[in-house]
Amino acid sequence: xxxxxxxxxxxxxxxxxxxxxxxxxxxxxxxxxxxxxxxxxxxxxxxxxxxxxxxxxxxxxxxxxxxxxxxxxxxxxxxxxxxxxxxxxxxxxxxxxxxxxxxxxxxxxxxxxxxxxxxxxxxxxxxxxxxxxxxxxxxxxxxxxxxxxxxxxxxxxxxxxxxxxxxxxxxxxxxxxxxxxxxxxxxxxxxxxxxxxxxxxxxxxxxxxxxxxxxxxxxxxxxxxxxxxxxxxxxxxxxxxxxxxxxxxxxxxxxxxxxxxxxxxxxxxxxxxxxxxxxxxxxxxxxxxxxxxxxxxxxxxxxxxxxxxxxxxxxx
Amino acid sequence: xxxxxxxxxxxxxxxxxxxxxxxxxxxxxxxxxxxxxxxxxxxxxxxxxxxxxxxxxxxxxxxxxxxxxxxxxxxxxxxxxxxxxxxxxxxxxxxxxxxxxxxxxxxxxxxxxxxxxxxxxxxxxxxxxxxxxxxxxxxxxxxxxxxxxxxxxxxxxxxxxxxxxxxxxxxxxxxxxxxxxxxxxxxxxxxxxxxxxxxxxxxxxxxxxxxxxxxxxxxxxxxxxxxxxxxxxxxxxxxxxxxxxxxxxxxxxxxxxxxxxxxxxxxxxxxxxxxxxxxxxxxxxxxxxxxxxxxxxxxxxxxxxxxxxxxxxxxx
Numbered sequence: 001x002x003x004x005x006x007x008x009x010x011x012x013x014x015x016x017x018x019x020x021x022x023x024x025x026x027x028x029x030x031x032x033x034x035x036x037x038x039x040x041x042x043x044x045x046x047x048x049x050x051x052x053x054x055x056x057x058x059x060x061x062x063x064x065x066x067x068x069x070x071x072x073x074x075x076x077x078x079x080x081x082x083x084x085x086x087x088x089x090x091x092x093x094x095x096x097x098x099x100x101x102x103x104x105x106x107x108x109x110x111x112x113x114x115x116x117x118x119x120x121x122x123x124x125x126x127x128x129x130x131x132x133x134x135x136x137x138x139x140x141x142x143x144x145x146x147x148x149x150x151x152x153x154x155x156x157x158x159x160x161x162x163x164x165x166x167x168x169x170x171x172x173x174x175x176x177x178x179x180x181x182x183x184x185x186x187x188x189x190x191x192x193x194x195x196x197x198x199x200x201x202x203x204x205x206x207x208x209x210x211x212x213x214x215x216x217x218x219x220x221x222x223x224x225x226x227x228x229x230x231x232x233x234x235x236x237x238x239x240x241x242x243x244x245x246x247x248x249x250x251x252x253x254x255x256x257x258x259x260x261x262x263x264x265x266x267x268x269x270x271x272x273x274x275x276x277x278x279x280x281x282x283x284x285x286x287x288x289x290x291x292x293x294x295x296x297x298x299x300x301x302x303x304x305x306x307x308x309x310x311x312x313x314x315x316x
Numbered sequence: 317x318x319x320x321x322x323x324x325x326x327x328x329x330x331x332x333x334x335x336x337x338x339x340x341x342x343x344x345x346x347x348x349x350x351x352x353x354x355x356x357x358x359x360x361x362x363x364x365x366x367x368x369x370x371x372x373x374x375x376x377x378x379x380x381x382x383x384x385x386x387x388x389x390x391x392x393x394x395x396x397x398x399x400x401x402x403x404x405x406x407x408x409x410x411x412x413x414x415x416x417x418x419x420x421x422x423x424x425x426x427x428x429x430x431x432x433x434x435x436x437x438x439x440x441x442x443x444x445x446x447x448x449x450x451x452x453x454x455x456x457x458x459x460x461x462x463x464x465x466x467x468x469x470x471x472x473x474x475x476x477x478x479x480x481x482x483x484x485x486x487x488x489x490x491x492x493x494x495x496x497x498x499x500x501x502x503x504x505x506x507x508x509x510x511x512x513x514x515x516x517x518x519x520x521x522x523x524x525x526x527x528x529x530x531x532x533x534x535x536x537x538x539x540x541x542x543x544x545x546x547x548x549x550x551x552x553x554x555x556x557x558x559x560x561x562x563x564x565x566x567x568x569x570x571x572x573x574x575x576x577x578x579x580x581x582x583x584x585x586x587x588x589x590x591x592x593x594x595x596x597x598x599x600x601x602x603x604x605x606x607x608x609x610x611x612x613x614x615x616x617x618x619x620x621x622x623x624x625x626x627x628x629x630x631x632x
Contacts (some may be wrong), residue, residue, distance in 0.1 A: 116348075201557055267627060271627060275592065275594075276590040277590075311632070312632070316627070
């Protein structure tokens with residue numbers, strides 16, 4: 001197993017590295033949602049992050065941690081979502097080439113986002129094996145630096161910077177709820193949050209249709225993912241050995257929510273917060289809204305991870 | 317003609333009166349929208365205001381300016397939109413009765429918003445004459461205090477507080493763009509903005525299908541409204557003598573935008589700012605997006621007035 005070399009110190013360094021290149025996102029509160037929950041909810045709005053998702057943090061930290069020599073042949077990643085655009089943006093800020101391997105069935109919006117930031121798209125068959133193979137070949141042939149979407153301590157540390165900002169704005173949280181996909185955000189935030197506020201209850205939230213993290217957490221051994229099926233397309237990824245180890249060590253629990261609950265939560269957030277969040281970003285609030293966690297009277301941090309939605313294809 | 321007794325001082329007093337009962341709303345910026353416009357755009361987000369619209373400012377100022385004796389019989393208003401809910405909310409904060417006259421064809425969402433804040437809804441025929449007659453009768457019979465949606469110096473001063481906050485956050489604006497309906501927001505903001513920053517260019521924006529303010533402004537005499545027809549339902553109202561006088565004196569120009577431009581602008585704001593704004597709130601950005609104003613290289617303030625949208629009835 002690889003060493004999970006992500007610490008509060010590497011996350012603090014990540015913050016210094018990305019400040020100015022990413023946004024400090026706001027924390028929203030809402031009277032109506034508090035009344036519905038019987039709790040004080042604090043929404044950390046990564047939908048307002050550069051590129052519309054938290055991925056800018058990890059990608060920017062990884063690209064800016066590399067030396068000019070290491071970046072000579074540019075960067076490579078594979079992504080079906082927001083990470084590809086975030087890597088392209090960070091590479092452009094450093095003035096280097098970015099090649100993004102994407103499945104050929106990627107949405108037009110996702111392809112356009114990568115190209116808008118100057119990334120070169122390389123299409124492949126829509127399987128994880130094909131993505132990994134093509135990315136590995138590019139790295140081998142060109143000497144480019146590879147930046148994995150989540151199985152990378154620099155990416156994880158970048159995502160962890162969310163916790164530093166949130167706990168500065170709301171120091172006395174009782175709970176912090178984290179969406180879990182590949183585990184980059186959950187593990188980075190958990191490392192920082194447990195170090196800064198050990199008494200806070202840290203709970204990962206997963207769609208029922210992509211519950212590999214919950215099964216792994218419950219059994220204590222990394223489960224192989226089954227065919228994921230959920231509207232929350234950002235949470236279909238599977239934990240790596242590294243992210244599993246960090247999550248196993250730092251999270252208190254993982255709970256799952258149904259796709260129906262996710263859609264209801266997404267719509268309720270749009271209606272009352274007046275902001276656009278994607279389905280993957282609504283899972284934590286879904287767990288509160290459906291009373292799957294006993295948070296009554298507590299102060300609850302909820303990370304809204306992104307807002308990249310096809311406005312012609314709303315799920316209600 | 318009534319005296320337009322709204323000044324920078326009454327607006328500053330309004331701000332002291334409503335602070336704590338309303339929100340200081342954020343100003344958003346966006347790289348992509350700036351690039352599209354060739355200008356620096358500063359979006360003042362009243363969709364995040366209490367009740368989802370700027371109306372909370374004027375209604376709260378009007379209700380809190382009344383003495384306990386004046387409030388003994390409660391308050392009355394007529395409204396088909398956000399003002400009714402804002403008056404109900406302010407009355408509840410003062411612990412007094414609020415009766416809101418609404419047309420019988422009001423949307424369920426609008427009726428529910430009033431009732432959620434404890435307001436009593438009285439339905440009437442969907443004409444302005446019927447609304448005014450029923451409200452006048454309630455005032456006559458009960459001695460309640462009447463709070464007009466915009467033809468009231470306390471309401472206008474409350475809306476003007478937007479300018480104080482915006483110019484604190486962004487002092488060096490070159491332009492400020494204001495939606496014009498009944499003229500409460502436009503006149504209050506214009507009074508404060510011209511007093512604080514006389515060199516700034518103040519432009520009102522109206523839907524083509526409800527252009528009474530532009531016609532009045534161009535001719536110098538108050539035009540009678542024709543049958544308004546626009547998707548921007550918050551801007552169907554007609555100027556009063558009072559709001560016309562303030563607008564005539566303080567605005568530099570009024571331009572109009574088509575419903576098609578309003579919908580394109582609304583969608584573009586959703587897509588890039590990741591926030592929900594209603595059609596009426598998108599008119600100012602529509603004028604920029606369609607290049608109807610020569611703002612290139614300038615710093616432009618845009619007031620996004622509200623975000624109350626039926627999520628099942630999007631206009632695209």
